[in-house]
Amino acid sequence: MRVLDFGEEPTESGETIIFVVMPLVSGVALRGLILDGALPWRRSVDLVRQLLAGVGAIHRAGALHRDLKPNNCLVSREDGVEHLRVLDFGLAKVLRPGLLSRAPGSRTGVFCGTLAYAAPEQVLGLPLDVRADLYAVGVILFELLTRRLPFTGSDYAVLRAIVETLAPSPRELAPAANVPSPIEAVVLRALAKEPGDRYSSADEFDRALVEAVAFAGDVDAATLRPCPAAHKGADEAEASLAAWTCFDYEIARDQAARAAELNRAWSPLALLMSLVPDDA
Secondary structure: OOOOEEEEEEOOOOOEEEEEEOOOOOOEEHHHHHHHOOOOHHHHHHHHHHHHHHHHHHHHOOEEOOOOOHHHEEEEEEOOEEEEEEOOOOOOEEOOOOOOOOOOOOOOOOOOOOHHHOOHHHHOOOOOOHHHHHHHHHHHHHHHHHOOOOOOOOHHHHHHHHHHOOOOOHHHHOHHHOOOHHHHHHHHHHOOOOHHHOOOOHHHHHHHHHHHHHHOOOOOHHHHOOOOOOOOOHHHHHHHHHHHHOOOHHHHHHHHHHHHHHOHHHHHHHHHHHOOOOOO
């Protein structure tokens, strides 16, 4: 959501009216896409990567969303390209002091969010960090791939399953979706019970998806969005390929890793170079 204008306007009585002007964005909730039918896994990954970009921006701003779900994601199409936007910050919690003059608070021991997408620590009312939001992203990806939630039933059954039961295999739950095993591994790690076993940031989650697509042997230019040669890391990537053609694999790996650090679009190159053995 982009704020276009923010200001104060005094009235004749001396009271102040605060106004916020935002763009009108048309589109369909991500829930609508799920209900319309199965999505190809590559499209699901692309949508979730856009979601992670938005979630990462929220976290860098010093806040948690705490209610990520398909109904709070709007997908629009502009010039033939899908754009996903994160909506509804009604339950967001500010972590950085001074970010807002009045930050919505929460009390330990009180559940806040939507149960089906809540992390174990969230349903237990424990303190939260960014990994709770990333768990919700994992549930959304699971649902996009399988058209099912990981846990279903009564609220009590779902709550117990979130805390006690490992998430089912997307490949077994929806065999017709042809979900590659590396993508499944990313989903299941995102749904780990312990926060320490999940991805620590939206960027790490995103890199894992990029590498999983590469492992799946189906690197799609539209999905990975490789950068033009003029972008950051291009020189290092070129040096990596040059070293590889000269059989200097150590330099090839080091330069590819450096390129990926500068620009994550080079992550597939770093992954491929890491697979080359020293004695190749």
